[in-house]
Amino acid sequence: MPLGMTGFGRATAEFEGNSVTVEAKSYNNRFLKVSLRLPDALSNQELDLENLVRARLTRGSVYCAVTLGQAPMSGNYRLNLPLARRYYTELAALAQELKAAPPQISEIARLDGVVEALDSGGGQDDALVETVKKALGRALDELTLMRRKEGQALQTDLERRVKRVAEVAAEVDKRAPRIVLEYRDKLKSRLEQLLKGSGAALEDATLAREAALFADRCDITEETTRLRHHCSQFLKEIAGDGAVGRKLDFIAQEMLRESNTIGSKANDAELASAVVEMKSEIERIKEQVQNLE
Incomplete structure (x- = not known):
């Protein structure tokens, strides 16, 4: 049975008390075009994750977004204070201009780059990468089901x-x-x-x-x-x-x-x-x- 090219899938996987969410969307395209939006902690995994998508699909514009839940603070993480202050200053100014509530610290902490993983000498955390791949696979399963219908x-x-x-x-x-x-x-x-x-x-x-x-x-x-x-x-x-x-x-x-x-x-x-x-x-x-x- 042929597949269509319009689809959507979303999946969440757990990782050491944290969560990984992947959303995948696809639209018509004569060829296969893959776009990924990844958090900083996974930027070096872009090629591998793109290859996973290409192994599953052969045609269409595919967009995948990976979101990490708020990371628990431990000795393996640090807070990027200059970046957090800059986020807060700019968002607070915007909130004042729009007469909206000021940003919360918990919201600032979720932004890319505010909480950084320290290099433990072992490179990218393999468990995190595998969790992302698992969530991506499930999201693509849902997307493929929609394309099949x-x-x-x-x-x-x-x-x-x-x-x-x-x-x-x-x-x-x-x-x-x-x-x-x-x-x-x-x-x-x-x-x-x-x-x-x-x-x-x-x-x-x-x-x-x-x-x-x-x-x-x-x-x-x-x-x-x-x-x-x-x-x-x-x-x-x-x-x-x-x-x-x-x-x-x-x-x-x-x-x-x-x-x-x-x-x-x-x-x-x-x-x-x-x-x-x-x-x-x-x-x-x-x-x-x-x-x-």
């Missing part, structure tokens, strides 16, 4: 539209031979009117030749055959798993190309109307596949 709805709609295109293509195929016969009859009637009273006779060979030339110019057998094949291929691909958005986009473009060629050869009002319906459905198909991973 969107993909299911899109699949249902696209299958219905593609099947309709195939039905109309079959109707066009059925109508095409009658167009030549109708043209032959109309041509014969016109020529007989022109030759009436002249004493000249209408030659069957001439009529047959003109009808054959018309049939050759208006032959759409190859186009309708390819169009129906594209429809079958589309339905086969969308029923599979994995990222199929780009492939379906290509197939839809080929479907549109064939329908345009059929339209250029359509020398019949009924056929032209059928082509308009096909092209309308294919345009909607092209729009919808942009929402698939």
